[in-house]
Amino acid sequence: MVAVHVLNGPNLNLLGTREPATYGAVTLAGVEERLKAKALAAGVELTFRQTNYEGELVSFIQQAGLAGAGIVINAGAYTHTSVALRDAIKGTEALAIEVHVSNVHAREEFRHHSYMAPVCVGVICGFGVASYDLAFDAIVPLLQKRLAKPAA
Incomplete structure (x- = not known):
């Protein structure tokens, strides 16, 4: 079965109340509900997590990656700082x-660099919380293709 882990970093627990002009009014719980419905319809196992701690986010990535799950990750500020x-x-x-809710390239200069982008299959930013939907829709067929490949 295809599995997707949606991992969220620091301050995303404040989504919907933190700087609504930049991040919108939808909460992280609202994003989770939207993705649960998409996952159910697609027959995909969904894990949804948020942490403000870098080491815990590393552990979440390792768990997902080692299990062969796809990852949709909004690492927040750690995107720009975390090797x-x-x-x-x-x-x-x-x-x-x-994934980023805002268009990081239209914001402060320090947000223009991502340590993760070179090791990700793609980056989606600037579409509000729909960025999560777009990422989910993109990663599922990639995972299905990976699962369909015969082992070497």
Whole structure:
């Protein structure tokens, strides 16, 4: 069965109340409910997590990657600072898509660099919480293709 882990980093627990002009009014629980419905309809196992701690996010990535699950990750500010997250994705050979609610390239200069992007299969940003839906829709067929490949 295809499994997708949606992993959220620091301050995403404040989604819906933190800077609504930038991040919108939908809460993280609202995003989770939307994705649960998509996963159920697609027959996909969904795990949804949030943490404010970098080491815990590394552990979440390792668990998902080693289990062969796809990862939709919004690492928040850790995107721009964490070699550890990059190494966890690369080290587990996880299929991962980096997600951002806002368009990070239209914001402060320090948000323009991602340590994770080079080891992710794609990056989706700037579509509000629909960025999560787009990432889910993109990763499922990639996982299905990976599962269909015969072992070497």
